[in-house]
Amino acid sequence: MSFVRTMLRQLLRHRPLLLLFAIGLLLEVAYAVAAPLSLKYLVDEAFTPKNAEAFYLILAVLLGGGLLSIAAGTSGDYALSKLSGRIIEQLRTDLYVHVQKQSLPFFQRYRVGDLVSRFSSDMASIERVVSFAFPFFLKETLSVLLGLIMLFMLEWKLTLVMLAGSVLLFAGPKLLQSRAESANLSYKEAQERFSNLIDETVKGHKTVKAYHRQSLLLERARRQIQTLLSLGLRMHWTNSLLERLPLTVLLVLNGVMIGFGGYLIFQDSLTIGGFMAFFTLFMATGQAASNLTMFIPSLIDSGISFRRIGEVLSHSPDVPEADSPAELTPLADGIRLRDVTFGYTEDSDQLREISLDIPAGSYAAFVGPSGSGKSTALQLLARFYDPREGAVTFDGLDLREVSEASLRMHSAIVTQDSFLFNTTIRDNLLFGSVDAEESDMIEAARLAMIHDSIAGWPEGYDTPVHNEGASLSGGQRQRISIARALLKRPSLLLLDEVTSALDPATEADLNRSLLQLRGNRTLVSVTHRLASVVHADRIFVFRDGRIAESGPHEELLRQGGLYREMWDKQHGFALSQDGLHASVDEGRLAQLPFFGGIEPERLHDVAGLFATETFKEGDAAVKEGDPGDKFYIIVRGKFEITKQTPEQGELRVAVLQDGDHFGEIALLKDIPRTATVRALVPSVIISMRREAFLALTTQYPSILEAVEHTLRQRQ
Numbered sequence: 001m002s003f004v005r006t007m008l009r010q011l012l013r014h015r016p017l018l019l020l021f022a023i024g025l026l027l028e029v030a031y032a033v034a035a036p037l038s039l040k041y042l043v044d045e046a047f048t049p050k051n052a053e054a055f056y057l058i059l060a061v062l063l064g065g066g067l068l069s070i071a072a073g074t075s076g077d078y079a080l081s082k083l084s085g086r087i088i089e090q091l092r093t094d095l096y097v098h099v100q101k102q103s104l105p106f107f108q109r110y111r112v113g114d115l116v117s118r119f120s121s122d123m124a125s126i127e128r129v130v131s132f133a134f135p136f137f138l139k140e141t142l143s144v145l146l147g148l149i150m151l152f153m154l155e156w157k158l159t160l161v162m163l164a165g166s167v168l169l170f171a172g173p174k175l176l177q178s179r180a181e182s183a184n185l186s187y188k189e190a191q192e193r194f195s196n197l198i199d200e201t202v203k204g205h206k207t208v209k210a211y212h213r214q215s216l217l218l219e220r221a222r223r224q225i226q227t228l229l230s231l232g233l234r235m236h237w238t239n240s241l242l243e244r245l246p247l248t249v250l251l252v253l254n255g256v257m258i259g260f261g262g263y264l265i266f267q268d269s270l271t272i273g274g275f276m277a278f279f280t281l282f283m284a285t286g287q288a289a290s291n292l293t294m295f296i297p298s299l300i301d302s303g304i305s306f307r308r309i310g311e312v313l314s315h316s317p318d319v320p321e322a323d324s325p326a327e328l329t330p331l332a333d334g335i336r337l338r339d340v341t342f343g344y345t346e347d348s349d350q351l352r353e354i355s356l357d358i359p360a361g362s363y364a365a366f367v368g369p370s371g372s373g374k375s376t377a378l379q380l381l382a383r384f385y386d387p388r389e390g391a392v393t394f395d396g397l398d399l400r401e402v403s404e405a406s407l408r409m410h411s412a413i414v415t416q417d418s419f420l421f422n423t424t425i426r427d428n429l430l431f432g433s434v435d436a437e438e439s440d441m442i443e444a445a446r447l448a449m450i451h452d453s454i455a456g457w458p459e460g461y462d463t464p465v466h467n468e469g470a471s472l473s474g475g476q477r478q479r480i481s482i483a484r485a486l487l488k489r490p491s492l493l494l495l496d497e498v499t500s501a502l503d504p505a506t507e508a509d510l511n512r513s514l515l516q517l518r519g520n521r522t523l524v525s526v527t528h529r530l531a532s533v534v535h536a537d538r539i540f541v542f543r544d545g546r547i548a549e550s551g552p553h554e555e556l557l558r559q560g561g562l563y564r565e566m567w568d569k570q571h572g573f574a575l576s577q578d579g580l581h582a583s584v585d586e587g588r589l590a591q592l593p594f595f596g597g598i599e600p601e602r603l604h605d606v607a608g609l610f611a612t613e614t615f616k617e618g619d620a621a622v623k624e625g626d627p628g629d630k631f632y633i634i635v636r637g638k639f640e641i642t643k644q645t646p647e648q649g650e651l652r653v654a655v656l657q658d659g660d661h662f663g664e665i666a667l668l669k670d671i672p673r674t675a676t677v678r679a680l681v682p683s684v685i686i687s688m689r690r691e692a693f694l695a696l697t698t699q700y701p702s703i704l705e706a707v708e709h710t711l712r713q714r715q
């Protein structure tokens with residue numbers, strides 16, 4: 001989309017204003033060009049012959065013309081401010097609407113900083129050009145053209161000589177233009193990178209503090225500020241050269257004009273008044289031409305801004321709306337995935353040939369190890385993405401063929417990162433159902449197990465939410481998001497790990513509450529916690545992007561496959577209702593490879609050595625490089641394991657969940673931790689200290705031998 005073409009299209013939308021601006025501009029410029037001509041007549045016809053009559057006439061014409069020019073200029077300015085305001089309003093709206101239409105891949109490609117800088121600094125630079133630089137550019141172009149016509153009429157030979165010299169006036173900036181463009185672009189990109197760093201600093205402040213890595217970020221910020229400084233210097237220096245060059249050339253031209261003009265006067269080819277008029281008019285025209293080049297940097301700048309905005313505007317939605325989309329009705333038959341293959345990038349497959357059926361009104365669960373593709377499959381059901389191969393159908397209609405509005409009307413999704421707006425709890429709940437009754441809202445909040453908490457706050461449903469919900473606990477945010485979705489009364493409810501931040505008692509209550517919806521609504525729930533899906537009609541077990549097995553809970557247990565393995569891993573723990581005290585039984589310990597073969601009574605004593613530890617989201621259980629003196633088992637929660645790498649900084653290497661264990665080597669010796677383990681959701685783990693374990697093994701040396709043996713084998 002070319003800048004000038006788009007501008008012209010926008011301008012033509014407002015023809016009356018454009019006409020008023022054009023007339024104002026023309027009259028103003030015509031007067032500015034004609035005024036210097038008066039010198040010729042003043043000197044040659046009034047002053048030299050001392051003709052008072054001619055003097056008064058010229059004076060009257062000058063004053064009248066001046067007043068008319070002021071009136072025309074003022075009307076032109078008025079039209080211009082309206083015109084530019086409308087153009088910017090349209091551009092801002094177009095951009096906002098376009099961004100809203102986009103689906104997830106767009107928001108992964110453009111980060112917050114990228115988009116904010118387009119709405120702020122790029123838009124401001126276009127605004128400057130539209131309301132100031134572009135009209136000024138037009139005015140100066142017109143002044144140059146009319147000025148040249150007058151100059152030719154006054155003395156064509158002198159004009160030709162001056163024009164030949166003026167070529168220099170334009171050649172210089174042309175040479176510098178590409179350097180200026182690249183300097184401007186580099187500076188803008190550096191600004192964008194810095195905005196992203198600020199965004200990360202603010203959003204990740206907890207993690208930064210937890211790891212005490214302020215110095216790392218400060219170092220990054222310093223480097224970027226340094227880059228901004230040097231790129232800024234380069235940009236300003238090139239721009240100032242661009243601006244200064246024409247003035248230098250103009251100085252040389254003046255010398256030529258006085259020399260050749262004087263020669264023509266001595267030859268009687270030019271009168272003194274004619275020379276004075278020529279001199280003044282040439283200076284004015286030259287100034288207008290030099291102004292033209294002065295505006296080149298801001299035109300370049302806005303051209304780049306326009307290109308950046310244009311790039312976003314031309315990004316067609318990754319999940320497009322069909323030309324004549326079908327309207328979905330409440331789910332009556334069911335959902336079907338047929339041979340669905342999907343990858344976030346062209347060269348990767350996160351889901352492979354998935355086929356499954358979910359009858360309307362049933363409760364389906366997607367379970368499986370972390371990274372197996374459960375959430376991805378759920379996002380295809382919400383049509384955040386389209387499959388690369390195969391199809392997702394609702395009541396036989398391919399989601400690619402249905403209108404987004406009808407899909408959103410009949411379905412709701414609650415994701416792991418529940419977003420709340422900075423308004424009241426009530427407004428957040430009513431976000432998708434503005435016309436809902438107070439009683440419906442309370443009913444939805446009750447179902448989501450959050451009503452009692454809200455009712456207990458002094459301002460109740462009018463409690464303000466600050467900082468996108470950071471003032472609430474993760475569990476409260478999750479439940480408010482569930483209530484917001486329930487209030488829509490969707491026929492399909494998609495839930496992604498929505499109970500991950502809840503304590504066991506609230507989780508059980510919420511699961512019971514959601515079960516009541518079965519029959520009226522179709523429920524699809526992604527979870528890694530198997531205890532919450534035992535009542536599901538059908539459980540789909542994902543492994544490496546495929547469905548490894550499926551069926552109801554009992555049947556899957558009997559099959560003795562991956563589900564059974566995961567079930568056994570997650571059981572054998574006791575957790576208090578408030579989630580603060582946990583213990584493990586000897587049967588569960590016996591499943592750990594290094595405790596296998598040890599008598600149950602002795603394992604009972606080992607189980608007694610564990611203590612409970614709780615972690616908030618972002619807390620680190622273990623930090624890379626710290627001394628290792630404890631062994632851990634996750635009773636409930638989700639942790640990521642990260643390692644520092646010289647090339648890419650901190651890198652996630654695995655995700656651990658309920659029943660997983662880590663740090664067993666610390667039972668034997670003090671080796672610094674080789675990775676960091678950090679909670680992704682509020683979590684409970686049990687830990688055993690090496691001293692306690694070793695003290696016990698003095699009583700039962702066989703335990704130590706068994707552990708040593710297994711760990712040695714593993715190495």
Ligand SMILES: Nc1ncnc2c1ncn2[C@@H]1O[C@H](COP(=O)(O)OP(=O)(O)OP(=O)(O)O)[C@@H](O)[C@H]1O
Pocket residue numbers: 108344345350368369370371372373374375376377528542655
């Ligand atoms: N937006 C994304 N871009 C690229 N890859 C992604 C994206 N989201 C997820 N993945 C990758 O796709 C794979 C499947 O992820 P998905 O989130 O669907 O798994 P999951 O089974 O839901 O795991 P978890 O329980 O940890 O959320 C993983 O390897 C993950 O890293």
